[in-house]
Amino acid sequence: MLSPTEIVDRMMSNDTMSQWLGIKVNSVSPGSVSCIMEVRSEMVNGFQIAHGGITYSLGDSALAFSVNSHGIHAVSVETSVSHLKPVKIGDTLTTQTRELSLSRKIGVYQVDIFNQEKVLVATFKGTVYRTGQEWS
Amino acid sequence: MLSPTEIVDRMMSNDTMSQWLGIKVNSVSPGSVSCIMEVRSEMVNGFQIAHGGITYSLGDSALAFSVNSHGIHAVSVETSVSHLKPVKIGDTLTTQTRELSLSRKIGVYQVDIFNQEKVLVATFKGTVYRTGQEWS
Amino acid sequence: MLSPTEIVDRMMSNDTMSQWLGIKVNSVSPGSVSCIMEVRSEMVNGFQIAHGGITYSLGDSALAFSVNSHGIHAVSVETSVSHLKPVKIGDTLTTQTRELSLSRKIGVYQVDIFNQEKVLVATFKGTVYRTGQEWS
Amino acid sequence: MLSPTEIVDRMMSNDTMSQWLGIKVNSVSPGSVSCIMEVRSEMVNGFQIAHGGITYSLGDSALAFSVNSHGIHAVSVETSVSHLKPVKIGDTLTTQTRELSLSRKIGVYQVDIFNQEKVLVATFKGTVYRTGQEWS
Numbered sequence: 001m002l003s004p005t006e007i008v009d010r011m012m013s014n015d016t017m018s019q020w021l022g023i024k025v026n027s028v029s030p031g032s033v034s035c036i037m038e039v040r041s042e043m044v045n046g047f048q049i050a051h052g053g054i055t056y057s058l059g060d061s062a063l064a065f066s067v068n069s070h071g072i073h074a075v076s077v078e079t080s081v082s083h084l085k086p087v088k089i090g091d092t093l094t095t096q097t098r099e100l101s102l103s104r105k106i107g108v109y110q111v112d113i114f115n116q117e118k119v120l121v122a123t124f125k126g127t128v129y130r131t132g133q134e135w136s
Numbered sequence: 137m138l139s140p141t142e143i144v145d146r147m148m149s150n151d152t153m154s155q156w157l158g159i160k161v162n163s164v165s166p167g168s169v170s171c172i173m174e175v176r177s178e179m180v181n182g183f184q185i186a187h188g189g190i191t192y193s194l195g196d197s198a199l200a201f202s203v204n205s206h207g208i209h210a211v212s213v214e215t216s217v218s219h220l221k222p223v224k225i226g227d228t229l230t231t232q233t234r235e236l237s238l239s240r241k242i243g244v245y246q247v248d249i250f251n252q253e254k255v256l257v258a259t260f261k262g263t264v265y266r267t268g269q270e271w272s
Numbered sequence: 273m274l275s276p277t278e279i280v281d282r283m284m285s286n287d288t289m290s291q292w293l294g295i296k297v298n299s300v301s302p303g304s305v306s307c308i309m310e311v312r313s314e315m316v317n318g319f320q321i322a323h324g325g326i327t328y329s330l331g332d333s334a335l336a337f338s339v340n341s342h343g344i345h346a347v348s349v350e351t352s353v354s355h356l357k358p359v360k361i362g363d364t365l366t367t368q369t370r371e372l373s374l375s376r377k378i379g380v381y382q383v384d385i386f387n388q389e390k391v392l393v394a395t396f397k398g399t400v401y402r403t404g405q406e407w408s
Numbered sequence: 409m410l411s412p413t414e415i416v417d418r419m420m421s422n423d424t425m426s427q428w429l430g431i432k433v434n435s436v437s438p439g440s441v442s443c444i445m446e447v448r449s450e451m452v453n454g455f456q457i458a459h460g461g462i463t464y465s466l467g468d469s470a471l472a473f474s475v476n477s478h479g480i481h482a483v484s485v486e487t488s489v490s491h492l493k494p495v496k497i498g499d500t501l502t503t504q505t506r507e508l509s510l511s512r513k514i515g516v517y518q519v520d521i522f523n524q525e526k527v528l529v530a531t532f533k534g535t536v537y538r539t540g541q542e543w544s
Binding site: 282283284286287288289290291292313314315316317318319320323324325326328329332333336340345347348349350351352353354355 | 418419420422423424425426427428449450451452453454455456459460461462464465468469472476481483484485486487488489490491
């Protein structure tokens, strides 16, 4: 079985979307991987603020890294994001993951997303299905 | 006041995220804008299937175009997406919007996302806040 | 294995909450059970409209009956409800279930809730985990 | 304008659903009202565990009391609950509210629900619309 860091490295090397977003992994512990990214000008919506898909995608990547770091393949099934404050070009976003529950087949995670001023700009929640297949 | 088509064109011209996704507008009617996009190789996650952020972002753009086409600025507050079937590189995704409710300040929308075989691959739901400001 | 109708009858006979709500089963087919109930005066919130828990509970019961009617035990994991229109004392609510996806372990369902004037008053969405245990 | 405690008392006196649930108010501060209730035998589903509507309703009541305690009428629009652990007859549930954001018209709240052993059994999230009308 791979270590949590090896799993996250392996995932990131295939994850072209996280690469496009410029997501970097800050820290890895089983069930909680922290990420960081900067909002660029090609990431805005029609109001010139960050597209909702930016905080969503950051949260979904942090979720995927966090649950897979336990060593078992898992994919997200049901996810939501609350947009709490506008996110702007140039903002640096960091994630903080809370494992709400984890059983053999199901996990529920919350990913809070903060800007560079420690303001909570979005909160993401995800329910994942664990296939049972080991990372190897 | 701008027409629904003018509003969507104006939004799309600023919306660099939707441009990166390659989203095209299929049809515009007030409260229901249909979009189409193709999944490219830079849009996958660590399992080499479409990142959850792809269907989310498509749904969120379709939501934004749909509610703003009524002529009043609106932004999404609370959103969720259910990932029902894997989405692959090369898939063509289209959206179908259902306006669940619309009042002066709040709207609730569902955006179903289908692949080229008419299979429902994801369903998105969004609650928006309408600021009251007119598109002009 | 029990039939869909036998499963729903068995569930209802234990389900003291659905009994308190006065939920009746309208029709049963595998994956889609329709329910009906009347809103009583002991079901309101501080604004004297139906408490949010009423449409939620009706949706959650319809979900449980619908997915369990396939013959395998299933429990809800992640659920949401959008409150679209006020529900009043005396209103009669009916449910319409849409099975968005069903795999061996996971199901996703939408339950639309209508009042006696066929107005959509709430929409419920639920993700369930199927334990694998048969109803017998 | 009424005080937070007066508002919650006023709401509770009309809220027949919270009364049926046996909800008691533990503490009141603006934006955060803590509640407590005991799960009774008439609150279970077909599996003889607490119906999903129980934790949902407790969360929705705590949300309503919390946001209305600011002095302005508010109603819930979009809500979700994650069922993390089974809740049983005889369990005592308490709520802890986190105000994620509050603007003039919109609020987003998270309500964590714990059992008597301090285990997180459910987490509720709600988006509310504030009408602007004062409690008086």
